[in-house]
Amino acid sequence: MTIMRHVFGVAAVATLGAGAAQAQTYEMTLAHVLSDQSPYQVILEEFKSLVEERSGGDIAVEVQCCGQAGNEGRAIQSMRTGILTGGMVGGSTLETVVPAYRVLSLPYLFEDKSQAYEILQSEMGREMLDLLDEYGMHGLGFGSIYERSVATKAPARVESIDDMEGLKIRVLPTPGFVEAYKAMGTQPTPMSYGELFMAIQNNVVDALEISPDAIVADGFYEAVNTYTLTKAHQSTTVFVLSKSFWDGLPDDMKELVHTAALEAIDVGIAAHDKLADDGLVTAAEAGVEILEPDLAPFMESAKQSWDVILTDQPEATEFKERFEAFMAN
Structure with missing residues (x-):
């Protein structure tokens, strides 16, 4: 009996060791309310491509467009409760949850789009993103300005x-x-x-x-x-994650996700600005x-x-x- 218990114990340790050696995998569902031709889609698809490649498949991303996760208010609530991993939302929609974001609804606050980008990509913008952690969300970055x-x-x-x-x-x-x-x-x-x-x-x-x-x-x-x-x-628009998902990531994955988000946002901003210019002509x-x-x-x-x-x-x-x-x- 002693020998059998010893053999069983070795097998159990080996199994645990094999499981521990396997990399943790993460699944992300990212949603938005616009069409699959929108800059929101561009950002999230670019993010998906970057993180899946750089994580070696340890992060899998599903992008849901067109309000599949509900309107923005519902999506934000789902992020706060951890039901939804994240997505793109309007900065003004966040004002219903985060009082400081009401400033973004002031008409004619910024002189033009370039000034809005400059301010929101400054330290003040980072401070606004950091506020989201108090409300069950984590802000990765400000996206396109509409x-x-x-x-x-x-x-x-x-x-x-x-x-x-x-x-x-x-x-x-x-x-x-x-x-x-x-x-x-x-x-x-x-x-x-x-x-x-x-x-x-x-x-x-x-x-x-x-x-x-x-x-x-x-x-x-x-x-x-x-x-x-x-x-x-x-x-303004914001790339937001559920704080519970963010907190569950190890530091190296957080760095990977954050870097990919900022790169994807840059791609999305360029796409949006072209779409906006072309939109008037079309x-x-x-x-x-x-x-x-x-x-x-x-x-x-x-x-x-x-x-x-x-x-x-x-x-x-x-x-x-x-x-x-x-x-x-």
Whole structure:
């Protein structure tokens, strides 16, 4: 019996040793709400390619597009609870969970897209990403900036701030965007992205605020007649992971994932900027009239929402002040 116990013990140790020698594998499901032709998809597919190759197959990535994991609010909740590994989400959507992110819903906060990139890729941007760890998420990096303007379906048409009065417009379902468009005189209608095409097609709304690349990628040029370059928001995007997944990675895998994410974001930003430029041309060729109004009255009206958006939001207010100081230098 002693000999048999000894033999069994050796076999058990050998089995455990063999198991310990095998590399730990990780499965990631990354989701977003845009189409499979979008910059979100470009970023996540590039990330998938990089991490699967560099990990030697120890990390496997599945990319889900088109709202398969639900709208952004639901996806964020799934990340926080560990049901979903991660994905691309709008910075403004995060304001419903992370109060400091409300600063990103301020209309005309940044002068242009390049300034937004400069600030969000600075130390201040890193600080904003680090805040996500307090809310069950981990921020890998800020992605593409979506310059959002107003697309309308006839007979609606926006040539000046006066044309915004009473306009029923779909906005991102966040408090900041709702207040911004209220200040411009519209009737803001919060709605998830997946509902948007049918809403404009069936006259549920008269207009939508959207970036030029999305007009083309998701076929909105078939449903709208004009696109007015109001440029109220330089809308940020964030590559986010579930904190529980991130915390479960060893340090070498964390470094691999983080590096791959930043490289993928660079690829996605380049793709997005080209899509945005091409989007205006393609939309115009498809018959969408591109209008360029005087932006001063839009800015004056929209910025009246800042105090409301930042009410009882000390962290967001502090970031706003720091952004302004940076831009003033």
